[in-house]
Amino acid sequence: MMKRLFTFLVLLFIITAQVSAKEEGKKDEIIRNATIDSLLSRLASMDEDTNKVNLLSRLTVAYTVFDVEKAFEYCQQSLDLSKKLKYFKGEGVALSSFGNLYMNQAKYEEAIAKIKEAEKIYVEIGYKKGHAATLNNMGMIYMYKAEYDKSIEFYTLSLNIEIELSNEDGISSSYNNLGIIYYYKGDYDRAVEYYLKSLRIRERLGNKQEVAQIYNNIGGVYYQQGDIKTTEEYFLKSLKIKLEIGDKQGISATYGNLGILAKMQDDFASAVDYQLKALALRKELKDKEATASSNHSLALLYLAWGNYEKSLEYFNEALSIFIELDSKYSVANIHNSLGDYYLQTKDYEKGIESLLLSINLSEGIGNKNLTKDSYELVARLYFESGVFKNAYTFHAKYILMKDTLFNEDRSKEIGKLEAKFEMENKQDEVKRFEEAQILIDHENETRTNNLQFSAILIFIVAVFGFIAVLGRFKLPLRVVEGIIFFAFLLFFEFLLVLSDPYIETYSSGAPLVKLAFNALVAALVFPLHSFFEESMKNRIFKA
Template identity: 25%
Template sequence: MKIGKIIAILLLFSISESLEAQNKVSMKIDSLLDEYFAVSNSHRELALSLAENARKLAQKHGEKHNEAVALECLGVQYYYRGDYNKARDFLNQSLEIYNEENSSTGLASVFTNLALVEQDLGNLNQAHYYYTTSLVYDRNSHDSIGMAFTINNLGTLYLHKGDFQRARAYFQKAYDIGKSVHHLEVIGNSIGNFGLLRLESSNPDSAIPYFRKALSIAKQYGDEYAQAIANINLGLCMIEKSEADSAERYLTIAARTSEELEDNELQIECLLAKAKLMLLLNQPELANRILFSAQKLNNPTERKKTSAQIFTLIGKNLLLMNQPEKARNYFLQSLDIAKEIGALPEMIDAYKHLAMFYSAISMYDSCELYIDLYAKEWSKLTIDTTLPDTSFVYEAKSNNKNILHRISKNSQLSPLKLLVTLVFALTILWAGMIYLPKILLSLRKKTKKDNSNTSAK
């Protein structure tokens, strides 16, 4: 009996030690993941290291749920870096474990991140499937904050496809949820997205207060990535308003943040905005050098929407540099990519610049064809922006009399008239670039001839 009691005591002691050791391991993994979430947006290299250490420790000790969380964190970090193959791989490994556990919260999160990967790559239908699947799991787990983020992301998906009305409805719903649970990040994201909606609708004045509010909120909860995005968007608004100094200021701040975060995506966005600024300053050659640098960063993972934007901008600059055939090739590449991924705003931009190209070389039938395509597709992007988007509009009005810039109900030029005017202006510019030097040379020769005749007399 005594030996039996001793064995039992030793067994209990062994089990207790094992449980204590396992508890220490769990606490260590939890600590690593807590540290990861604290630095995931601000110190990406440290975040990657923390996630990898948590994954190895969880895998070694059979902590399946924490292993799934760590794998998802790794997927997110590689998504931030634009390494989509690795991102997919880690996210799918995480998905398998969440499926085994039947974890609604985990599944909702990983489906959202998979959707973000597909959206960046231009696989919009697959992204839509992942977002809607994520919403199902968000509802199952009664996660209102998760639902708000997913709904916001669905809104950006429709924004990229050019469906402004539906995008706005999703942003509104996400904002309402954020307000109801007092979640600053959700509110800030929604407000920033309303700004994007206004900017995409060519209304920079009305977009500015949204981006400023989004920047202010991002500072409140210390999200450097969100601050950089807001600064880039404010810079783009200033470029649209031809305020180069203000644009330079915002873009410099954003570029500094993107370098500190070592964020590929942010660096590309900064370069695209910087190139637009160079174009505003009439420096197309410098703008193209910046754009080629952006495409070099984009090449390893080929984000298709970004490629379409870059090619259109390169073509636009080549047209200004009197290289029409090269410009046309870039416009057509952009159009092909935009059609492939169903990105309506990029398609419209390509149509517009192809119309300008054909006008510049006096092929007016082709020019008219692309003007018609532009006008037809543009009509799909119409949105009644005179209506307020959220209660933020009314709050902003009561807090600051100058923060709102209401949109004029009477647009001076329709999109079609605006494009025709632009084409006409470009044709005159093109003719001037070609014929003005010849006229000046002819006048110079005539002056020399007159002078020689006078001398002869």
């Protein structure tokens, strides 16, 4: 039960697309605000020229994370001024920014439309760097839409331009993005291949933060393959760099991941130590959502360890933060975990209360997996408390939901099998075509060989016919011997060519066997040659 419950934790290995439209955010809030104030003060006194367009673009990016409405406002101003000035590059940048803003809001069709407009402008003015960026953003959109083949197509097009421009930073980012897509597709070997290509460039460029991200991504691949030891090695490499550069947000995330790996290996002491370190950093960063997640992780660890007092303390901490953040899924998830806590501590009434709250929330947000798990737990609690009618009701709901989810998964699997079947049919058609083509080629080759053999045989017969009438001509002995020798040499070679396929079959290509057979043919032809030569000389010179 605890193993199942532990999977409720959101374990993200921070797989990061490099050319994301999002900023890192919270840790630089003070600096960011100061930057915005500086940009706004400059904006008020600027002439309407390309410098103002560029400043409006910077303001768009600055507001993207925490005030989307203002970001859209400044982006529109940048676009309008660019059009007025006929500043095409600025127009393309503004359209790209609109695409990024829509992408961050999951309005993918609007994002695609704007990015395509930007791409058209970049192509017309020959701005290849901007063109590569638009293709990259298209790849990202299709990644978010889970249309991975299209994403690969656009990321590859972007990569080709970056290679043409010899832009190592862009090349590295494209390799990383392709690694992410292959990770999502479950093609882990290809994912590692692209991550390592990206890693080599980033190490050469000396960008430690990005090297740490790649180590983290590679660790995530090995985690999916169940290789916990190698996963831990890469996470520790990532952690070492993050500690060197003081990336507190990255450090806290890696501590959390290492804590979960330790728990999977039943090393509860190390798991708790890592999670406490992650919690301390997240509190320092004032990252409430991450802080709540760390509290939830610690609550589950202490519950598995049997320390119920500590477990309840961290559950309540996590719950209060998630309620403050109005995170309905997370609140439902905590109540589900509390249901298991009260089952283990035999406080069935409180457990039922928590699980009914979890069910109400999870049904409201349409999360069937969480609802199913809560049905199962509350059925057990009703059974343990002797309310068998309710236990039966919720167990029936659990079975029904389980079957529903199974059928949905089954439908998806059938869809995959149908696609696979279609692909295999196409492959079979290609194979049948190739086999038919091979047969046709073989028949053509046989026909050609037969024609050639016939022509050679006719020629040999003609040569021997010519020799037969040599008696009518007065020729020197040497010439007669030469003609007869040529005729029999040609006959000997013809016999070898004709018998070669059979020799090859029986000899399996062994040189000694083939040599022996050739010698046998020569031994048979030689006496015939001597007899024929003597007869022809007697006939010619007698005549």
